[in-house]
Amino acid sequence: MAAVPEFPARCVIWFGRPLANERAALAAAGWQVRGVAPEQCASIGMRGSDQIVGLLDLRDGVPAQLAPLQQLLVEHRHMSLLAIVPSTGLPPSPALDALLEACVATYRAPVDMPHLVLRLQELADGDGDGARSGPGPQALIGDSAVLQVTRAALRKFAPVELPVLITGETGTGKELAAQALHALSPRHAHPFMAVNCGAIPAALVQSELFGHERGAFTGAAARRLGLFETANGGTVLLDEIGDLPLDAQTSLLRVLQEGTVERVGSNRPLAVDVRVLAATHVDLETAVEQGRFRRDLFYRLNVLRLPLPPLRERGSDIVLLARHFLDSFRHRHATRARGFSADALRALERFHWPGNVRELLNRVQRAAIVAETELISATDLELGQPLLPTAHRGLHDARQVAERETLLHALRQSDFNISACARTMQVSRVTIYRLCRKHQLALPELR
Numbered sequence: 227m228a229a230v231p232e233f234p235a236r237c238v239i240w241f242g243r244p245l246a247n248e249r250a251a252l253a254a255a256g257w258q259v260r261g262v263a264p265e266q267c268a269s270i271g272m273r274g275s276d277q278i279v280g281l282l283d284l285r286d287g288v289p290a291q292l293a294p295l296q297q298l299l300v301e302h303r304h305m306s307l308l309a310i311v312p313s314t315g316l317p318p319s320p321a322l323d324a325l326l327e328a329c330v331a332t333y334r335a336p337v338d339m340p341h342l343v344l345r346l347q348e349l350a351d352g353d354g355d356g357a358r359s360g361p362g363p364q365a366l367i368g369d370s371a372v373l374q375v376t377r378a379a380l381r382k383f384a385p386v387e388l389p390v391l392i393t394g395e396t397g398t399g400k401e402l403a404a405q406a407l408h409a410l411s412p413r414h415a416h417p418f419m420a421v422n423c424g425a426i427p428a429a430l431v432q433s434e435l436f437g438h439e440r441g442a443f444t445g446a447a448a449r450r451l452g453l454f455e456t457a458n459g460g461t462v463l464l465d466e467i468g469d470l471p472l473d474a475q476t477s478l479l480r481v482l483q484e485g486t487v488e489r490v491g492s493n494r495p496l497a498v499d500v501r502v503l504a505a506t507h508v509d510l511e512t513a514v515e516q517g518r519f520r521r522d523l524f525y526r527l528n529v530l531r532l533p534l535p536p537l538r539e540r541g542s543d544i545v546l547l548a549r550h551f552l553d554s555f556r557h558r559h560a561t562r563a564r565g566f567s568a569d570a571l572r573a574l575e576r577f578h579w580p581g582n583v584r585e586l587l588n589r590v591q592r593a594a595i596v597a598e599t600e601l602i603s604a605t606d607l608e609l610g611q612p613l614l615p616t617a618h619r620g621l622h623d624a625r626q627v628a629e630r631e632t633l634l635h636a637l638r639q640s641d642f643n644i645s646a647c648a649r650t651m652q653v654s655r656v657t658i659y660r661l662c663r664k665h666q667l668a669l670p671e672l673r
């Protein structure tokens with residue numbers, strides 16, 4: 227038998243051949259990549275504590291033998307599996323279908339690497355624990371009354387074959403909720419595919435979502451299936467739906483009304499059976515009023531609405547989530563931190579969390595790394611200054627503090643890139659410069 231290779235603690239086992247740019251993107255995000263022929267997977271050695279994600283690459287065809295892979299999944303229940311399927315679709319195979327059902331996510335070639343990297347990060351953060359068939363509503367941690375309302379709605383909406391409009395500020399768990407809707411639906415054995423409408427260049431959106439025929443436009447060398455055809459039988463999450471260009475909105479309306487798509491370069495409608503979930507952090511009603519979003523499409527999408535509450539309204543969930551994120555970090559990394567000091571707990575509860583749960587996760591992880599003692603302090607969480615106004619301060623002061631914090635947060639999130647920061651805050655670049663001056667934030671020093 228071949229020698230058992232040792233894998234580092236954070237590794238993607240790529241069953242197939244990763245492209246150079248894919249390797250590079252994973253390496254940049256701190257993942258080791260091991261290319262392995264699928265039939266050789268029986269010789270893979272894993273430690274129970276390792277973070278290992280399998281990636282089944284089907285772009286070069288379906289492996290002749292799938293049994294070794296199935297066996298591997300049974301033996302290593304802690305290993306999540308992702309899949310890449312070719313844009314031209316796959317030949318029918320019950321064995322392959324069973325394997326794809328076990329995948330936590332399916333990507334269509336060419337792979338959206340930023341999304342894949344994000345997903346890996348989330349799996350590594352423990353969000354994918356036991357999530358082979360996708361997270362259920364229990365993945366949304368929290369006991370607050372508002373979250374219980376969300377969870378109850380999620381359970382009710384999951385089995386209904388209607389679109390769901392998931393709303394909420396950035397980082398409130400919209401994608402997690404969409405995955406839970408899919409996992410609880412009769413479609414759970416079929417693909418769940420998410421696409422960020424704002425991340426695709428406008429000219430490519432139609433082809434990305436609905437496919438194209440060979441020769442449909444310059445560069446369309448071969449027929450390509452769109453997201454809707456690839457996800458047939460399953461669920462599509464259209465993230466940042468407010469960014470969908472108007473022509474693609476018309477095509478989406480056809481999917482919802484008639485259940486058909488037309489590939490770019492073809493007039494032939496093709497039947498697709500896909501449930502549409504849409505997510506947005508902007509107010510779609512305003513976009514409708516401004517003529518940027520079709521009113522009829524809005525009504526179609528807005529039948530079932532799932533609002534994710536901002537973290538600041540979830541009360542004791544903040545501390546619950548913080549402890550959860552710290553515990554799951556401690557399982558994977560050596561850290562002194564065992565809990566939170568009283569001032570840290572107070573700061574957690576008083577902060578207004580513009581980046582919501584994602585921001586909390588990031589702050590806790592960073593604090594766990596920098597903490598010098600067993601108890602994480604407010605300073606470790608970078609919540610050292612009084613961030614929320616105390617009662618004796620006026621509303622004006624409160625607004626100033628919130629504005630400064632939001633600006634600082636957006637600047638950090640965008641690596642101090644003014645254009646990116648302006649997009650996040652939905653203001654002009656000039657406003658960002660003005661706000662920096664107003665709040666005495668010296669950009670060169672901060673950078």
Ligand SMILES: Nc1ncnc2c1ncn2[C@@H]1O[C@H](COP(=O)(O)OP(=O)(O)OP(=O)(O)O)[C@@H](O)[C@H]1O
Binds near residue numbers: 368399507
């Ligand atoms: N209630 C929750 N319990 C546990 N983890 C959560 C919860 N809500 C969100 N998360 C985690 O927070 C991070 C952000 O969640 P998610 O990506 O679903 O948010 P989002 O609303 O889609 O954000 P964006 O608007 O930026 O796309 C993820 O790592 C997710 O697993």
Ligand SMILES: [Mg+2]
Binds near residue numbers: 400401465505
């Ligand atoms: Mg999202």
